[in-house]
Amino acid sequence: MLVVMKHGASASQIEEVVATIKEMGYGARPIPGEQRTAVGLIGNDGAVDSGRLLGLDGVLEVIPVTHPYKQVSREWREADTVVTLANGTRIGGSEIVVMAGPCAVEGEAQILDIAHRLRAMGATVLRGGAFKPRTSPYAFQGLGRAGLEQLAKAREETGLAIVTEALDPEGADLVAEYADIIQIGARNMQNYPLLRRAGKTGKPVLLKRGLAATIDELLLAAEYILAEGNDHVILCERGIRSFDTHTRNLLDLTAIPVVKALSHLPIIADPSHGTGLRAKVIPMGRAAVAAGADGLIVEVHQNPPKAMSDGAQSLLPDQFAELMTQITVIARAIGRGVTPSLVRGRTG
Ligand code: PEP
Numbered sequence: 001m002l003v004v005m006k007h008g009a010s011a012s013q014i015e016e017v018v019a020t021i022k023e024m025g026y027g028a029r030p031i032p033g034e035q036r037t038a039v040g041l042i043g044n045d046g047a048v049d050s051g052r053l054l055g056l057d058g059v060l061e062v063i064p065v066t067h068p069y070k071q072v073s074r075e076w077r078e079a080d081t082v083v084t085l086a087n088g089t090r091i092g093g094s095e096i097v098v099m100a101g102p103c104a105v106e107g108e109a110q111i112l113d114i115a116h117r118l119r120a121m122g123a124t125v126l127r128g129g130a131f132k133p134r135t136s137p138y139a140f141q142g143l144g145r146a147g148l149e150q151l152a153k154a155r156e157e158t159g160l161a162i163v164t165e166a167l168d169p170e171g172a173d174l175v176a177e178y179a180d181i182i183q184i185g186a187r188n189m190q191n192y193p194l195l196r197r198a199g200k201t202g203k204p205v206l207l208k209r210g211l212a213a214t215i216d217e218l219l220l221a222a223e224y225i226l227a228e229g230n231d232h233v234i235l236c237e238r239g240i241r242s243f244d245t246h247t248r249n250l251l252d253l254t255a256i257p258v259v260k261a262l263s264h265l266p267i268i269a270d271p272s273h274g275t276g277l278r279a280k281v282i283p284m285g286r287a288a289v290a291a292g293a294d295g296l297i298v299e300v301h302q303n304p305p306k307a308m309s310d311g312a313q314s315l316l317p318d319q320f321a322e323l324m325t326q327i328t329v330i331a332r333a334i335g336r337g338v339t340p341s342l343v344r345g346r347t348g
């Protein structure tokens with residue numbers, strides 16, 4: 001439920017609403033807006049008697065939030081959320097942000113080399129898993145803390161922000177020490193202790209859609225992070241399971257405009273895991289930008305056949321350059337831009 005204050009309501013009237021909600025046994029979260037301030041009521045599981053709140057001075061109206069998720073909804077916050085990273089990159093604004101890098105950090109020389117190349121081509125965020133959730137327990141599981149240290153070194157040298165995955169709650173704390181964005185992978189989208197812990201770190205979180213998750217389930221998973229007081233959440237459409245065997249997953253591009261209508265949170269697309277095939281990454285990356293994605297996360301490797309994971313879907317550096325050129329044109333056609341490379345000196 002949302003208590004909307006009258007235009008020009010005083011601070012003490014807002015405080016009175018907060019105090020009353022707390023007295024009623026719920027949590028209260030003031031949401032200042034350009035036109036109006038609202039106070040969100042949280043912690044209820046069912047209907048709340050709004051009579052007492054409607055009678056308070058300065059209250060314009062009380063709006064029930066009709067979705068099972070609250071804080072992620074557009075009803076709760078009308079304006080788009082923009083997540084700002086330490087290097088100045090803004091995700092969810094008018095410019096499209098490109099995150100790129102190998103599936104996994106494989107060693108210092110590899111990650112430093114690709115980081116420099118990606119920065120020169122216009123990426124602003126470096127991806128790379130240090131903890132890898134692999135389908136087989138015998139497959140490469142990542143370099144762990146050493147991988148995080150190598151990512152941090154790459155950030156130091158290039159100014160790129162870092163996004164990397166955490167697999168469990170303890171891992172979220174560790175990843176938060178190094179990364180600019182904590183990635184929660186598709187397999188962990190409904191790992192609620194992990195979602196809560198990532199929320200508690202206060203760091204930006206990249207939440208990937210589960211392999212068989214509905215859009216409502218994705219938004220409810222995000223709600224767990226916001227419920228911890230952390231609204232720096234970026235959603236990611238990364239493909240869902242389908243019956244077709246021609247691609248690894250079905251990249252659900254419709255989810256982008258659907259999420260945009262339901263939620264104020266930014267949403268990016270992952271055409272690498274979404275297709276599983278190098279030759280399909282550029283077309284689907286273009287399509288995701290055209291569909292309104294706030295950014296892309298793309299796997300790029302200097303030598304894909306030798307990659308320790310996901311080589312078949314990793315772009316070659318030259319292909320990444322081609323993707324950047326093409327999405328810049330598409331972004332312009334829909335009134336957006338692509339976050340300029342740090343090398344061109346616009347961010348940092
Ligand atoms: C990844 O980004 O490398 C990854 C494992 O992604 P997902 O969780 O979407 O499978």
Ligand code: MN
Pocket residue numbers: 103104273299309310
């Ligand atoms: Mn991967």
